[in-house]
Amino acid sequence: MKLNLDDLHLFVLTVQHGGISAAAKQHSLQRSKVSRRLQELEKALGCQLLIRTTRQIELTENGRLLYQQVNQQLTEVVQAAKLLSNQQKSLQGVLRVAVPAALITSNMFAQLLESYLEQFPDVLLEVLHCQESIDLKRENVDIQILPNGVEVQNEDYVQQTLLRFPSTLVASDEYLQSHPQINQLSDLAKHTLMVSRYNQASLPDNLTLRLCSDDLRLIQHMATTAKGVALLPTILIKDALKSGELSQVLVNEPLPEIKLTLIYPSKQFLPEKTRALITLLRDSFTESKIN
Template identity: 85%
Template sequence: MNVSMDDLHLFVLTVQHGGISAAAKQHSLQRSKVSRRLQELEKALGCQLLIRTTRQIELTENGRLLYQQINQPLGSVAQAAKLLTNQQKSLQGMLRVAVPAALITSNMFTLLLENYLELFPDVLLEVLHCQESIDLKRDNIDIQILPDGVKVKNEDYVQQALLRFPSSLVASNAYLQSHAPINALSDLFAHPLMVSRYNQASLPDDLTLRLCSDDLRLIQHMATTGKGIALLPTILLKDSLKSGELLPILTHEKLPEIKLTLIYPSRQFLPEKTRALIKLLRDAFKLN
């Protein structure tokens, strides 16, 4: 770690004046120089300190931590910089992950998190249930996983496609025995369907929707109790299909797939604990 005291001073001035341009103007400095030195400071520390917008700057969590520390006597400044660098390299502390309900209910994802916690016992893992794109930097979220079709809030974030999840149409045996037969997609118009909002858009508009939910386990339960035909990720149905609790319908038809996207703020300032989880996701979900 090679942190310049001058760069730390420019960081303090930028925070105190509320922006790079204001700090440069107040101290007769070139804006480009201040911006470049702040980038060098972030590079030396291995983490992002500021969220830059056209008119102002905001502090990241790391930026707030550094600013609080370097308001102390000068002897504490080097210690603060060392603390921040060590925090980025360590496999400890909190890791916050935002995922949709479709993934929370997946056995594959549960096993992946169990594996992560066993490998890194000093990491506190916080899993948030989130259906929409969020600003990861401002909300202090390390990773988000979103279904295809949800617009990412910040296009500058790293986005990586995960494995596609094929879907299956299923129903209980009791339902199929007591309702009109289903031999083609056109036969679905005579049946109530239960879907998630992630695959609803790919279905014909005239179908009778009985239930639309982000909770895939709820949809599966309703299908098991004979409330209609469910369209669900095949991976979620493995045990129910094996036991005969649910039966597949129209297996020869190509059905909608759910594609997940992995999102994180930056490749450059990835803490090791975040990098480790991304690697597990890469191995489990076969990142493209």
């Protein structure tokens, strides 16, 4: 026996509205369609549920028994479906975002979140510190941002490349004045180097790394306090360069870029609060907007 839940729902509506025509009119359906689906339901159950007359319908004993059993449950199912649908469309509730430490410490990312919270005051943002790819659905996370080099756990997830962030070699003037000059990349062999794990592989193998961290602010602090030469995203150190806290090294040397990837489970069932943040991320970090 194959039962169609839509047919059961039509049966309940027909009883509640006192007739096929009334139920069809109330829910913008064709009367013939409602009548046909009720016949299919009776066929599937193998018994008559309604006695049809010219002006109204009457329940058979089997029909009365079925109505008593399914009325409340189906009503609750429909209400639950409406609740879920409204929740998907609303701009409220919890939005969980997983980002690496490098992005958490970025002023640009902080300003983006401030803008989102100002626009959507009914959304609670939960920002998680996460360095590796996670299963978003199992972990109940809406969006993840990952740097290049980190393999995405689920290839079925939507992946959007954000802007590439060029890197710059920097050091404090105090450090540069007390150490050998740096005129070419090979000269870095005589210096203390500090990098993130996202760009360390891009440097020559013969260089010695003294500090490797996911915390870009830590690397910047160490460079500012004359502890060595740091390789950092240019966007992170613009203010430090402008103030003179740090100076560029090997300005004309092509250096690696950090690429960020935006990841979310599906376009088809995207809640509006998630879509809004994705739009803001794309507007801020890419040259294209969400479709």
